[in-house]
Amino acid sequence: MNLNAQPTSEKFHALPFGSVKPAGWLKEQMQSDIEGFVGNLDQIVPELINDPIYSTERIQKHSKAKDLGNLKEGDAEGDEQYKWWNSETQSNWWDGYVRNVFLLDDQQGIKKASAYVEAILATQDEDGYIGIYDKELRYKFNSENGELWSKASLYRGLLAYYEFSKDEKVFKAVERAVENVMQHYPISASSPFSSGTSFNGGVSHGLTFTDVLERLYFHTKDEKYRAYALFLYNDFSNTYQSEADVQLKNILDPDYKLKSHGVHTFEHIRTLIVAKYASNNPELSRALDTYLERIRQVTTISGGAMGDEWIAEREADATHTGYEYCSLQELLDSYCLLLQKTGHEATGDDIENIFYNAAQGSRNPDHSCIAYLKTDNSFEMLGTKNGEIEPDRKQTRYKYSPAHQDVAVCCNPNAGRISPYFVQNSWMKENETALVATLLMPNVLATTINGHPVQIENITEYPFKHVLKFKITQSEPSTFTFKIRKPNWVQKVKTNEKFRMDNDFIVIEREFSANDMIHISFDAEVQMNLDNSGSHYFTYGALLYALPIKANEIEGKNYGSIFTDYTYEPVSLVKYSFKNDVKTTYKKGKIQTKLLNLQTHKLEQVELIPIGQTILRQVTF
Ligand SMILES: [Zn+2]
Numbered sequence: 001m002n003l004n005a006q007p008t009s010e011k012f013h014a015l016p017f018g019s020v021k022p023a024g025w026l027k028e029q030m031q032s033d034i035e036g037f038v039g040n041l042d043q044i045v046p047e048l049i050n051d052p053i054y055s056t057e058r059i060q061k062h063s064k065a066k067d068l069g070n071l072k073e074g075d076a077e078g079d080e081q082y083k084w085w086n087s088e089t090q091s092n093w094w095d096g097y098v099r100n101v102f103l104l105d106d107q108q109g110i111k112k113a114s115a116y117v118e119a120i121l122a123t124q125d126e127d128g129y130i131g132i133y134d135k136e137l138r139y140k141f142n143s144e145n146g147e148l149w150s151k152a153s154l155y156r157g158l159l160a161y162y163e164f165s166k167d168e169k170v171f172k173a174v175e176r177a178v179e180n181v182m183q184h185y186p187i188s189a190s191s192p193f194s195s196g197t198s199f200n201g202g203v204s205h206g207l208t209f210t211d212v213l214e215r216l217y218f219h220t221k222d223e224k225y226r227a228y229a230l231f232l233y234n235d236f237s238n239t240y241q242s243e244a245d246v247q248l249k250n251i252l253d254p255d256y257k258l259k260s261h262g263v264h265t266f267e268h269i270r271t272l273i274v275a276k277y278a279s280n281n282p283e284l285s286r287a288l289d290t291y292l293e294r295i296r297q298v299t300t301i302s303g304g305a306m307g308d309e310w311i312a313e314r315e316a317d318a319t320h321t322g323y324e325y326c327s328l329q330e331l332l333d334s335y336c337l338l339l340q341k342t343g344h345e346a347t348g349d350d351i352e353n354i355f356y357n358a359a360q361g362s363r364n365p366d367h368s369c370i371a372y373l374k375t376d377n378s379f380e381m382l383g384t385k386n387g388e389i390e391p392d393r394k395q396t397r398y399k400y401s402p403a404h405q406d407v408a409v410c411c412n413p414n415a416g417r418i419s420p421y422f423v424q425n426s427w428m429k430e431n432e433t434a435l436v437a438t439l440l441m442p443n444v445l446a447t448t449i450n451g452h453p454v455q456i457e458n459i460t461e462y463p464f465k466h467v468l469k470f471k472i473t474q475s476e477p478s479t480f481t482f483k484i485r486k487p488n489w490v491q492k493v494k495t496n497e498k499f500r501m502d503n504d505f506i507v508i509e510r511e512f513s514a515n516d517m518i519h520i521s522f523d524a525e526v527q528m529n530l531d532n533s534g535s536h537y538f539t540y541g542a543l544l545y546a547l548p549i550k551a552n553e554i555e556g557k558n559y560g561s562i563f564t565d566y567t568y569e570p571v572s573l574v575k576y577s578f579k580n581d582v583k584t585t586y587k588k589g590k591i592q593t594k595l596l597n598l599q600t601h602k603l604e605q606v607e608l609i610p611i612g613q614t615i616l617r618q619v620t621f
Helices: 024-035 037-044 081-103 107-121 147-165 168-184 201-220 223-237 248-252 262-279 282-297 325-342 345-362 411-424
Strands: 020-022 427-431 434-437 443-449 452-460 467-474 478-485 492-494 500-502 505-512 515-523 526-530 536-540 543-548 551-558 564-570 585-587 590-597 602-610
Touching: 020 024, 020 411, 024 037, 024 081, 024 411, 037 081, 037 411, 081 107, 081 147, 081 201, 081 411, 107 147, 107 168, 147 168, 147 201, 168 201, 168 223, 201 223, 201 262, 223 248, 223 262, 248 282, 262 282, 262 325, 325 345, 325 411, 345 411, 345 543, 345 602, 427 443, 434 443, 434 452, 452 478, 467 478, 505 515, 536 590
Parallel strands: 434 478
Antiparallel strands: 020 443, 427 434, 443 452, 452 467, 467 515, 478 505, 492 515, 500 505, 526 536, 536 543, 543 602, 551 564, 585 590, 590 602
């Protein structure tokens, strides 16, 4: 592989974190998350969040695996990963926490975030190291470790903090810490991913260090970061990996089927994107296309990034393949990077699908908690996947919890990250005179155009309603280009504005007054679609609709506070199937149709609601 970084053209430009803030229903939901488990995970599992793993309790030669309070039954992956695990839990949680409190202007939370960042910076060694290993161990591994992973998860949050606060010392600290990695794992003269031939999930997660390199490149435009990212991908491809889906040789093998731990498979898309755009190498370009096609095969109709928790060479299925909340965040983040690089409007539809359907549908609509694993058709949530017994694992992930400590506290931190990442990527720039509304949601953008400040509020109840009002505020009138992604389901665009289409982007070019407004709305229809098994499902606009199933709620573990685990059993489980030529209508957020009751064999009038408002449900018929 040619490892020389060469600049390539990218369609859109990302904006610094904090340029876009949530509004409307989305802001309310984020507010309740911060009052709920997202803002209180350090109270729910204090021993994990407060473990000083980056400071006084860095891992030494004789450190023991930590007790994380989980069950570990049928856990074949070994104890080694439990040494670094708290770094992921803490850093992913803080990353989400810091982003939420900034976006919500939560002054108390911002104070707490600042104190955390100061404390982390105080752990930096003379030579720049910020990490979890003492001097004797660091950078000298021949087995499973979390050297790069503990840094990737931490530095992502620190960079977000810098982008919002503009505190230069935080940026300098990350720059020095990355320099320390590049010195000890010199480019093309070391092998950071060599770690023996056993399970190495932490080493493999470490490939997301390219997230940090990509962001440093975004800030500095220094090609050394992209060259280093390319080196990391090359080294990963040429060493033993237990999670090997993204290795170049596997992508180029036409018979290879995705099999790894799902979350790895989805987060590694970003590395491949960065490597492709760093190298301009046609082989990597083809590899990315192949990999993305494979990813589509393992994504359910709701955008569920499959893996419960391994993909295991299966294809996505509405009932039999579960998806992990972590994977939803990782696939969403990967698609956001892809959208920025390619400008493909269809990627925007994929991102909205994940957020509005799979992710909303994995939240508990009544309590502050999420499902660790979820299926599109969800007939019970009693721990196992719709009642299936797994012979080698006591499955408890199919339930709702504010922590999921009995398994691993990975999904809840990621559930705190997904909304800020979704919001951050909803506006991009095409150039200095063109703004692009890439994802649709209620939000407020503050940026510059032609060098002068402009604020645009998207006043909307999207995706529940399809009316968008963009309120533009600037100090004086100016001319710029305003692009809005037209979702793939739109039947008709309605606006008084003069516009042209550029692929599936609505383009409005005119002089905007200091206080201006763009009104636009979309016509939608109920769509009846077929999944890959030939079953039918219903969508209206961006939302997937489900037939809710009445359930008994069972309280589980209580966390000595308002937070509780919940499981659900159906009151009486009746399944339905699709009948052709039945009248289907949409009214006030609901789809009315008739489905065949498989118990009585009679057609019944039913009402479908958005999947995000359900717990137990049937989605495919
Ligand atoms: Zn998880």
